[in-house]
Amino acid sequence: MSRKPEPLAGRAISKTIKYIVCIFLAILSIMPFWIMFMNATRSTYEIQATSIALLPSTYLESNWKVFHGKSFNPLVGFKNSVIIAVFTTIVNIYFNSLTAYALVAYQWKLRQPFFSFIMAILMLPAQVSSIGFYQFMYRIGWTNSFLPLILPAIAGPGVVFFMRQYLLGALSIDIVNSARIDGAGEFYTFNRIVLPIMKPAMATQAIFTFVGSWNNLFMPLILLTDNKNYTMPIMVSLLRGDIYRREYGAIYLGLSLTVLPLFIVYFALSKYIIAGVALGSIKE
Amino acid sequence: MGGKKIKSVSYAKYGYIFSLPFVLAFLIFTAYPVLYTAVIGFTDLKGLGKTDFKFLENPFQNFIQILKTPSFQKSLGNTVLIWTVNFLPQILLALLLTAWFTNQRQKIRGQGAFKVLFYMPNIITAATIAILFSTLFGYPMGPMNDLFKLLGLSQEPINFLNNKTTARMVVSFIQFWMWYGQTMIVLIAGVLGINPELFEAAEIDGATSRQVFFYITLPSLRTIMLFTLVTSLIGGMQMFDIPKLFLNGGPDNATLTVSVFIYNQAFSGSYMYNRAAAASMILFIIIVVLSAILFYVMRDKDAAKMKKEIKKMKAAQKAAAKGVQA
Numbered sequence: 001m002s003r004k005p006e007p008l009a010g011r012a013i014s015k016t017i018k019y020i021v022c023i024f025l026a027i028l029s030i031m032p033f034w035i036m037f038m039n040a041t042r043s044t045y046e047i048q049a050t051s052i053a054l055l056p057s058t059y060l061e062s063n064w065k066v067f068h069g070k071s072f073n074p075l076v077g078f079k080n081s082v083i084i085a086v087f088t089t090i091v092n093i094y095f096n097s098l099t100a101y102a103l104v105a106y107q108w109k110l111r112q113p114f115f116s117f118i119m120a121i122l123m124l125p126a127q128v129s130s131i132g133f134y135q136f137m138y139r140i141g142w143t144n145s146f147l148p149l150i151l152p153a154i155a156g157p158g159v160v161f162f163m164r165q166y167l168l169g170a171l172s173i174d175i176v177n178s179a180r181i182d183g184a185g186e187f188y189t190f191n192r193i194v195l196p197i198m199k200p201a202m203a204t205q206a207i208f209t210f211v212g213s214w215n216n217l218f219m220p221l222i223l224l225t226d227n228k229n230y231t232m233p234i235m236v237s238l239l240r241g242d243i244y245r246r247e248y249g250a251i252y253l254g255l256s257l258t259v260l261p262l263f264i265v266y267f268a269l270s271k272y273i274i275a276g277v278a279l280g281s282i283k284e
Numbered sequence: 285m286g287g288k289k290i291k292s293v294s295y296a297k298y299g300y301i302f303s304l305p306f307v308l309a310f311l312i313f314t315a316y317p318v319l320y321t322a323v324i325g326f327t328d329l330k331g332l333g334k335t336d337f338k339f340l341e342n343p344f345q346n347f348i349q350i351l352k353t354p355s356f357q358k359s360l361g362n363t364v365l366i367w368t369v370n371f372l373p374q375i376l377l378a379l380l381l382t383a384w385f386t387n388q389r390q391k392i393r394g395q396g397a398f399k400v401l402f403y404m405p406n407i408i409t410a411a412t413i414a415i416l417f418s419t420l421f422g423y424p425m426g427p428m429n430d431l432f433k434l435l436g437l438s439q440e441p442i443n444f445l446n447n448k449t450t451a452r453m454v455v456s457f458i459q460f461w462m463w464y465g466q467t468m469i470v471l472i473a474g475v476l477g478i479n480p481e482l483f484e485a486a487e488i489d490g491a492t493s494r495q496v497f498f499y500i501t502l503p504s505l506r507t508i509m510l511f512t513l514v515t516s517l518i519g520g521m522q523m524f525d526i527p528k529l530f531l532n533g534g535p536d537n538a539t540l541t542v543s544v545f546i547y548n549q550a551f552s553g554s555y556m557y558n559r560a561a562a563a564s565m566i567l568f569i570i571i572v573v574l575s576a577i578l579f580y581v582m583r584d585k586d587a588a589k590m591k592k593e594i595k596k597m598k599a600a601q602k603a604a605a606k607g608v609q610a
Contacts (some may be wrong), residue, residue: 011390018384018392026401028461033408036416036425051427052434099306108299123514123575124314127522127543131550131561133313138336154309186298215409216526218543218576222551233411237529240415245312252417258412266407270400277403279467279471 033259039252040093058250065251070086073229074257082150084220084231092153093202093211096117101194103175115164118157127220134222144226151217157272159205161281165196166201204276207269211262232258324561333553346562358537359545360570364450364525366541367520370459375512378467383497385468386475388483390493402465410462414529417458421445448538451531455539458526465609467512477499510582514575521571542567549577 023216039047040063041056069071102108103115137148171194179189195202217233224230230238239254266273302510325346329337333460350356352417381402387393392398405413409412424441444450478501486496524543527533533540533548542563 015390016481020391022381022384022394022398026398028301029401029404030463031412032416032420035420048425049495051425051430076523082319095305095309096304102299102302106295106299106302108296111299114303121310121314123516123518124318125522125568125571127546128564129314129321130546131315131324131557132317132563133327134550135324135335135557136317136320138333148313152309152313155314158307186295190302205332211407215411217409217411217528218547222547225472233409233525236409236411240418240529240532248419251415255412255416255419259408262408266404267400270403271396274399274403275518277469278476 004222033263036252036259037256038248040256042249042252044246044248044250047252060253063247063249063253065249065256067178071191072235072238072254073227073230074232074235074254076228077230077258078261080146080229081214081232084146084212084223086214087150088153089135089206089209091150092156092159093206095154096156096159096205097163097195097198098190099160099189100167102118103160103164104167104171105173105194112165118160122157130218130222137223139250143223144229145223146229148223149213149216153209153213156209158280159209162205163198163201166198170197170201204272206281207265207276208280211265243263292346308484317375320562321561324558325556325565329558329561330554331557334555335560336559347559348560349390350559352438355537355540356545359533359542362452362539363521363543365525365540366456366459366516366523366539369456369515370463370601371513371520374460374464374467374516375509377464378471379502381464381468382475383493383501385472386501397464399469404465404468405462405592406466408462410525411464411529413458414526417454418445418530445531446535448535451535451538455527455530458530459520459523463516467516469495469511470508471505474505503505506582510578513582514578517574517578518571520538521567521574531584 035052037055038053038099041053041058041060043057043059043062046053046057046059071192075256095165103111134143137143137145142148175193175197176189179193184192215233216231217237220231220234224234236258239251286583324337326343327339329335329336342348384390384392385398420426421444423443423445425427428444429438429441432442445454482500482504483496486500490500513598522543524547527541528544528547529538531539546560546563546567549556549563
């Protein structure tokens with residue numbers, strides 16, 4: 001019954017191969033961004049001489065000046081993206097938590113059918129509605145408004161599902177009942193007692209909603225035509241234009257500026273993000 | 285005191301009240317636009333700023349036209365090809381890494397850091413990544429050309445992105461690179477959810493790491509892999525950001541995907557909303573059919589059989605009970 005020990009040399013080799021592959025993949029993740037950040041500080045002349053550099057240079061400021069008076073405006077894009085992403089996250093987390101609470105805490109006739117319905121629309125492809133959505137928004141004069149990018153987030157079936165799973169485990173109905181005895185209204189109970197219980201799950205979902213909204217290109221590209229409303233991804237798409245064709249340093253700087261906030265968020269919260277990806281996957 | 289009263293209060297209405305915002309937002313911003321898109325597919329709606337439309341005499345004209353359009357056929361082929369070429373290596377690499385990272389006998393150090401780095405590209409704006417890669421593959425000068433020279437692979441600068449196959453491969457690679465980390469984390473979570481007793485039993489029976497992986501881990505991951513496959517397919521069929529901003533569908537429509545085709549129909553040229561809507565509906569039908577096939581092929585046959593047996597038994601019990609009563 002004893003396990004056959006693998007030969008020692010074989011084990012060492014297999015371990016080495018594993019580390020080499022992992023380190024290679026890690027470099028593959030870092031390298032494009034590293035080159036980007038370094039070239040953001042280098043002059044176009046330096047980049048044309050050698051486009052791969054491992055160390056920064058001193059042309060950050062002159063690259064920044066290239067953007068002056070041009071359509072790519074990272075500050076405006078940043079401001080718009082922050083407004084949209086923050087409000088999207090707030091309405092998304094709040095209203096979908098409320099819906100999840102309705103599914104967990106109350107006995108109502110349509111509860112089970114409603115939950116089945118949420119499961120059914122969970123995988124609905126966004127592409128199916130885009131033309132009708134655009135026409136609808138155009139008719140009511142909501143193009144160039146942030147509302148059509150924010151309000152649809154009130155109905156997020158994925159978030160409802162996640163929050164429901166969390167509440168099933170974390171919410172004890174006794175707490176709700178004792179609040180009722182104390183005379184608290186249902187709405188008050190949700191805001192003051194249930195929401196704090198949901199904090200960890202809300203934080204996880206908030207990160208993904210925020211990042212998803214921040215990175216969204218298709219809808220903003222269709223709806224926002226005025227360049228003072230452009231979001232960060234639309235600003236990035238301008239860097240493909242001819243005005244920047246020879247300004248390599250500026251292109252890299254522009255790209256870096258759109259990535260930087262995400263890098264900060266990611267490395268500050270990576271532990272929670274990885275845990276969130278893992279949690280979100282267990283759908284049963 | 286109020287004990288009796290509390291019992292008599294019905295809270296059911298709050299279930300409806302608290303679900304109302306969700307339902308309204310869904311009806312207004314999803315259900316209505318989906319139906320509207322479907323309707324537009326049967327009309328003559330085109331031209332920038334137009335909103336009024338007439339139904340076509342032949343209601344299916346847009347659908348027939350779209351299916352006959354060579355660039356639509358090409359975009360459909362490209363989408364399937366680019367998705368397949370990205371997904372196969374993605375799931376294989378994710379499985380390999382999952383096997384390594386969950387192997388109890390040979391632990392890999394720094395797993396946390398590796399996971400963080402492998403997942404990282406997934407969180408970065410796809411629009412940025414598309415333009416970054418088109419710059420990295422620049423011609424005649426660019427980091428990729430420099431790298432080729434450095435490694436002695438080529439003396440002359442190569443115009444990578446002018447080649448249809450290379451352009452497609454790079455789009456597939458970007459998708460692969462952005463998603464394998466996510467798939468890996470999902471699969472690892474799946475393995476950690478497997479009943480540890482199974483692994484202990486295998487250990488006692490003297491199974492090798494390979495046997496454990498193929499006979500315990502892999503079969504237990506079936507549901508999660510199906511889920512990954514379907515979500516990846518639905519996402520992949522709608523691929524937009526990377527192909528749009530990387531080469532805008534070029535060269536010679538080699539990276540034109542269905543979503544980019546729909547965008548170009550509706551929001552450039554002659555603003556053919558009707559054709560774009562018809563194409564959206566065709567894409568929707570394709571996604572539904574493909575997902576249904578996947579669910580059917582990958583369904584757990586044993587579980588389905590068990591369910592049937594249980595139903596039969598229950599029916600038999602009922603019949604028996606009735607028989608006793610009679």
